[in-house]
Amino acid sequence: MREGQSCSSCRLATYCFPPGIDKSHLHLLSELVNQQTILHRNEYIYRAFETFRKIFIIRSGSVKTFKINSNGEKIITGFCYPGEILGFDAIATKTYQENALALDTVSVCELNFNELEKLSSKFPSYQHQLVKLMSEKLSSNFFLNLSSSAESKIAFFLLTISNKMKNYGTTGMNFNLSMTREDIARYLGLATETVSRILSKFQLNNILECSKKNIFLKDYSQLQILASQAG
Amino acid sequence: MREGQSCSSCRLATYCFPPGIDKSHLHLLSELVNQQTILHRNEYIYRAFETFRKIFIIRSGSVKTFKINSNGEKIITGFCYPGEILGFDAIATKTYQENALALDTVSVCELNFNELEKLSSKFPSYQHQLVKLMSEKLSSNFFLNLSSSAESKIAFFLLTISNKMKNYGTTGMNFNLSMTREDIARYLGLATETVSRILSKFQLNNILECSKKNIFLKDYSQLQILASQAG
DNA sequence: CGTAAGCTTGAACAGCGTCAACCCAGGTGG
DNA sequence: CCACCTGGGTTGACGCTGTTCAAGCTTACG
Numbered sequence: 001m002r003e004g005q006s007c008s009s010c011r012l013a014t015y016c017f018p019p020g021i022d023k024s025h026l027h028l029l030s031e032l033v034n035q036q037t038i039l040h041r042n043e044y045i046y047r048a049f050e051t052f053r054k055i056f057i058i059r060s061g062s063v064k065t066f067k068i069n070s071n072g073e074k075i076i077t078g079f080c081y082p083g084e085i086l087g088f089d090a091i092a093t094k095t096y097q098e099n100a101l102a103l104d105t106v107s108v109c110e111l112n113f114n115e116l117e118k119l120s121s122k123f124p125s126y127q128h129q130l131v132k133l134m135s136e137k138l139s140s141n142f143f144l145n146l147s148s149s150a151e152s153k154i155a156f157f158l159l160t161i162s163n164k165m166k167n168y169g170t171t172g173m174n175f176n177l178s179m180t181r182e183d184i185a186r187y188l189g190l191a192t193e194t195v196s197r198i199l200s201k202f203q204l205n206n207i208l209e210c211s212k213k214n215i216f217l218k219d220y221s222q223l224q225i226l227a228s229q230a231g
Numbered sequence: 232m233r234e235g236q237s238c239s240s241c242r243l244a245t246y247c248f249p250p251g252i253d254k255s256h257l258h259l260l261s262e263l264v265n266q267q268t269i270l271h272r273n274e275y276i277y278r279a280f281e282t283f284r285k286i287f288i289i290r291s292g293s294v295k296t297f298k299i300n301s302n303g304e305k306i307i308t309g310f311c312y313p314g315e316i317l318g319f320d321a322i323a324t325k326t327y328q329e330n331a332l333a334l335d336t337v338s339v340c341e342l343n344f345n346e347l348e349k350l351s352s353k354f355p356s357y358q359h360q361l362v363k364l365m366s367e368k369l370s371s372n373f374f375l376n377l378s379s380s381a382e383s384k385i386a387f388f389l390l391t392i393s394n395k396m397k398n399y400g401t402t403g404m405n406f407n408l409s410m411t412r413e414d415i416a417r418y419l420g421l422a423t424e425t426v427s428r429i430l431s432k433f434q435l436n437n438i439l440e441c442s443k444k445n446i447f448l449k450d451y452s453q454l455q456i457l458a459s460q461a462g
Numbered sequence: 463c464g465t466a467a468g469c470t471t472g473a474a475c476a477g478c479g480t481c482a483a484c485c486c487a488g489g490t491g492g
Numbered sequence: 493c494c495a496c497c498t499g500g501g502t503t504g505a506c507g508c509t510g511t512t513c514a515a516g517c518t519t520a521c522g
Contacts, residue, residue, distance in 0.1 A: 071461045075376060091366035117362075121355040128348065134365045135322035141372045142308045145300065146420025150510065181469065189377025189420075189462075191511050196470055212469085212519085230302045231420075231479095381478065412501065422479050427502055443487090443501085463522100470517075477511085485502075492495090 006030040015083030015167060016057045016109075020129030028119055029126075034110040035059075045086065045100040045108060052090035054110045058082050060168075061106030062178045065098045076187040079103075079179060081164035087113075088134050103178035144188070147231025153188045154198050155226035158208070162217060173217045237261040246314030246398060247288045247340075251360030259350055260357075265341040266290075276317065276331040276339060283321035285341045289313050291399075292337030293409045296329045307418040310334075310410060312395035318344075319365050334409035375419070378462025384419045385429050386457035389439070393448060404448045 007018050007030045017029055039045060045056055048067060063080040077098055080086060090096045091113065120127040144156060166172035177184070181199075185192045202208050207223055209216040217223060238249050238261045248260055270276060276287055279298060294311040308329055311317060321327045322344065351358040375387060397403035408415070412430075416423045433439050438454055440447040448454060 069376065070459050073376070073378075073461055088366055089370035092363045092370065093366075097370045117355075117359065121352075121358055124348075124352040127352055127358055131348070131361060131365065132323045134362065134369065135319055135324075138365065138369060138372075139320035139323065139328045141369075142306075145304070145306060146377070147304075147417060180467090186378060192468090193470080193512085194510055197510090200470075228301050230304055411499090423500090424480085424502080425478060428478095431502075465522085466520090468517105468519080470515105472514085472516105473512105474514105475510105475512075477509095479508080480506085481504105483502105483504085486500085488498090488500105490495100490497080492493105 007033065010059075011169065012057075012059060012083045016085060017126075017129055017133070020125060020132055022123060022125040025119075025123050025125065028123075032111055032115050032119065037108050037110055039102040039106045039108065041102055041104050043102050043106075045102065045106070046096045048096055048099050050096050052087065052094045052096055052113065054112055055085055055087035055116070056100070057085050057109040057111070059107040059109060062103045063100050063106060064103055064179055064183060065100050067098045074186060076183055079161070079183075079187070081161075082168045084164075085133060085137070088137055104176075145231055146189075148229060149231065150188075150190050150194050151198055151201075152226055152229045152231075153190065154184075154195060154202075155223045157184060157188060158215065158217070159223055159227050162220075173220070175215055177213045177215055238264065241290075242400065243288075243290060243314045247316060248357075248360055248364070251356060251363055253354060253356040256350075256354050256356065259354075263342055263346050263350065268339050268341055270333040270337045270339070272333055272335050274333050274337075276333065276337070277327045279327055279330050281327050283318065283325045283327055283344065285343055286316055286318035286347070287331070288316050288340040288342070290338040290340060293334045294331050294337060295334055295410055295414060296331050298329045305417060307414055310392070310414075310418070312392075313399045315395075316364060316368070319368055335407075376462060377420070379460060380462065381419075381421050381425050382429055382432075383457055383460045383462075384421065385415075385426060385433075386454045386460075388415060388419060389446065389448070390454055390458050393451075404451070406446055408444045408446055 006027070007013055008026055010018070013019065018026060021029060039061075045063060058080055060082055063084075063086065065077045065080065065086070067075045067077060069075055080100075086100050086108075087096065089098070116126070116130065120130055143160075144153065148156075161175060161177070162172040165175045179187075181195045182192045184190075185195045188195070199208075199210050202223075203210050205222075207217075207219045207226075209218060237258070238244055239257055241249070244250065249257060252260060270292075276294060289311055291313055294315075294317065296308045296311065296317070298306045298308060300306055311331075317331050317339075318327065320329070347357070347361065351361055374391075375384065379387075392406065392408070393403040396406045410418075412426045413423045415421075416426045419426070430439075430441050433454075434441050436453075438448075438450045438457075440449060
């Protein structure tokens with residue numbers, strides 16, 4: 001019937017639903033999940049205004065989320081990595097509030113939200129875990145210091161990506177920036193040229209190596225200092 | 232036993248829990264709520280790192296939420312008005328993630344979260360409404376265009392406050408900026424002087440009148456144009 | 463092989479931050 | 493009751509940081 005392994009043996013299990021779920025009911029989650037959806041670069045996981053039916057958990061790859069504002073400008077709202085959950089913001093309105101686009105080959109678990117809510121109303125551990133995950137998402141917003149310098153913002157950005165890679169089991173020292181410089185710029189409120197210049201500067205100062213999209217962090221602690229610098 | 236009116240007769244009922252709750256169970260919510268907590272200017276509703284027990288719904292007044300980062304800088308995360316709910320971001324960690332401070336005289340409803348979760352596990356409409364409200368909060372984040380000009384950011388800010396006042400039943404054309412210019416500046420990633428200068432400019436251009444903290448919007452549509460201007 | 467998209471680097475400009483001075487209102491204390 | 497002080501707000505001058513414009517380079521892709 002269903003391909004892929006069960007939630008209980010998933011390497012990402014510590015990041016999504018399983019940890020809060022009563023062990024004896026965990027198999028119900030596996031039954032809910034369509035585990036092997038693969039998307040390729042530039043394919044949409046969902047689009048803004050589509051009817052909300054599923055939430056998505058990223059298993060591998062990276063995703064960018066964005067809106068188009070009234071001027072037709074692209075507003076990048078975030079970049080998501082394995083273990084992260086997409087679609088929570090659509091529950092209230094029943095339509096997705098933003099676009100989610102695969103930046104490389106992406107594998108996702110799909111959870112039908114109605115089914116999940118039914119489980120939640122039967123089993124308190126499901127309900128609690130759903131609410132907890134939404135709460136985490138809420139508290140993870142608003143970390144970027146708007147008043148800080150471009151250098152500080154980019155350092156912060158790199159550390160954030162590095163941390164997300166660590167969650168996936170890598171060292172987080174060597175990773176791929178799957179998004180374009182322009183995406184990074186818009187996300188941070190900078191110009192593309194500024195992003196490019198500062199990455200070059202970091203390379204010159206032996207903070208990192210950067211060829212094309214590949215990043216290798218050489219001086220993590222210096223990056224931390226830069227990231228936490230006041231505005 | 233309990234002062235104040237019940238949830239079913241509350242003027243803010245359309246904004247918080249009641250609208251999604253099964254009518255026959257609405258009285259249970261009223262029993263949960265401690266309705267008459269009053270705080271004065273500069274009193275904390277909660278502080279970062281305190282143990283999470285309650286969520287708070289603002290009935291009147293205004294609240295600022297902020298964190299202190301590793302450099303001791305104050306990061307303003309938002310301003311909250313009647314109908315808005317505080318504390319959702321603390322559910323996952325069981326400690327409040329930010330400080331919530333009354334900017335003027337504030338009246339709040341307090342909901343014990345454990346009790347609320349018990350109700351939720353008994354009644355699906357409670358569960359659904361809780362999840363829905365959290366989803367709304369998630370989708371309301373990330374509207375500010377970081378790339379836009381200082382003028383555009385301040386126009387956007389004024390419109391946001393205006394809308395929040397409308398929800399409270401006023402016209403939203405005449406209101407009090409209960410926070411300081413410095414708070415506004417930090418929230419938008421600007422300097423205090425810039426906020427001051429731009430408010431003066433708006434006044435000069437007949438977009439608004441502004442004496443001290445009192446704002447009167449004279450040209451709402453012009454403000455909308457400014458707010459939506461590209462970066 | 464040719465085109466387009468993405469990236470880098472340089473030079474010039476300007477928006478906004480910084481510094482400084484000053485004003486005003488409210489609160490405190492003698 | 494007045495003098496003082498402090499916090500918040502405004503305005504001006506100046507200069508830096510980051511944007512804009514422009515040109516050239518590289519890589520991806522049809």
